[in-house]
Amino acid sequence: MLEFSEAWAFVFLLAPLLIRWLAPAHRESSDSLQVPYFQRLVDLSGETPRSGASVRRRLVIQAVASLIGWCLLVLALARPVWVGEPIKIEKTARDLMLAVDISGSMEATDFVDATGKQTDRLSAAKQVLKQFVAGREGDRLGLIVFGSAAYLQAPFTDDRETWLALLDESIVNMAGPSTALGDAIGLSIAHFRESKTKNRVLIVLTDGNDTGSKVPPLDAAQVAKAEGVTIYTVAVGDPETVGEEALDLEVLDSIAQTTGGVSFNAADLKALQETYQRIDELEPASYDSLSYRPRTSLFHIPLMAFALLYVIAMPLFSLLGHRKRRLS
Known part of the structure; x- marks a missing residue:
């Protein structure tokens, strides 16, 4: 015309x-x-x-x-x-940040892989996360790893291969032996603020309780709610563990409920896989259709x-x- x-x-x-x-x-x-x-x-x-x-x-x-x-x-x-x-294109409609605990307790070998061999918690988490992100074509993915402090491993990206490579490079104790859960949530919020996408989801995987964050986890959850970030918490490991490595399921539940998310407890590989399948159902891949x-x-x-x-x-x-x- x-x-x-x-x-x-x-x-x-x-x-x-x-x-x-x-x-x-x-x-x-x-x-x-x-x-x-x-x-x-x-x-x-x-x-x-x-x-x-x-x-x-x-x-x-x-x-x-x-x-x-x-x-x-x-x-x-x-x-x-x-x-x-007119030409129609589909644009990513969600930013999905995954915060993975790589504290010292994540090297505990209480998971069994598909071959029946004992494997550590972090390796089991990586295996499930690879399957999970394979179906997230509609999302931009980010990765935060945390131990004694929280670090941005991968900013929001559409490049799945790079994201998976950075996940593979994450090893236990790389960020210190403790668990700074609140700081991981706070760092995620800081990067969500730089995003123009309104659909924001944070998935936190941890096997311990917060042991020294500058920002308490529940306070960080309140800020996340104000910023429109939905948090899903995934607890891995033995809920009967005591001491610094004990799972604080009550705090993880409160974080999820505060932001409109759901809290999960995965004690084995099958439960972990089912957890991410459930999250996939709750947060299906989303696209914005643009036409020009x-x-x-x-x-x-x-x-x-x-x-x-x-x-x-x-x-x-x-x-x-x-x-x-x-x-x-």
């Missing part, structure tokens, strides 16, 4: 008529010859004498070419644009046509004028 970005420019098509009406024809003075038989010449020629001026007559083809050239210039000034058919119509500017076409007309017409008019003078 053809559109004109500056359609008002078509008013300039009236300019030649206005100029012809408002500005009189140019008259050139020329030398005259006085003869005693002037009246006789007038009678013979049939011409009407004028007082010392003559109007040069242009060829019809010159007038037509000038009119066409002016129309081409006005057409270019109107900026014609070809608008194509490609626009191609065409103003150069009438300009090129004008240039071609000028190149052809100028020498042609010169030859015709020379021929007319010779014949006269």
Whole structure:
């Protein structure tokens, strides 16, 4: 479909008529010859004498070419644009941050993998997370790892391969032996604030209680609620553990409930897989559909046509004028 970005420019098509009406024809003075038989010449020629001026007559083809050239210039000034058919694209509608506990207790080998071998908690979590993110094509993924402190391992990205590679590079005790759960939530909120996506989800996987965060987990959960972040908490490991490695299920439940999320407890690999399947159902992949119509500017076409007309017409008019003078 053809559109004109500056359609008002078509008013300039009236300019030649206005100029012809408002500005009189140019008259050139020329030398005259006085003869005693002037009246006789007038009678013979049939011409009407004028007082010392003559109007040069242009060829019809010159007038037509000038009119066409002016129309081409006005057409270019109107900026014609070809608008194509609508193109629909799907855009990520959710930012999903995963905060993974890599404190010292995550090396406990109380999980059994698919082959029946004992494996540590972090390896089991990685195995399940890989399956989980495979179906999250509609989300931008981020990764935070936390121990004694929280660190951003991967900012929000659509690049699944890079995200999985950074997850694989995360090892136990890399961030210290303790569990800074509140700081992990706080760091997630800081990165959500830089996001324009309104659908924000944080999944926290931990096997212990908070042991020294600068921000208490429940206070961080209140801030997350104010920022529109939904938190799902996943507790792994033995709930009967005591001491610093004990699971504080009550705090994890409160964090999830405060933000409108759900708290899960996964004591083995199967339960962990079911937990992430449940989260997948609660937070299905989401897309925003956008539509746009490609626009191609065409103003150069009438300009090129004008240039071609000028190149052809100028020498042609010169030859015709020379021929007319010779014949006269």
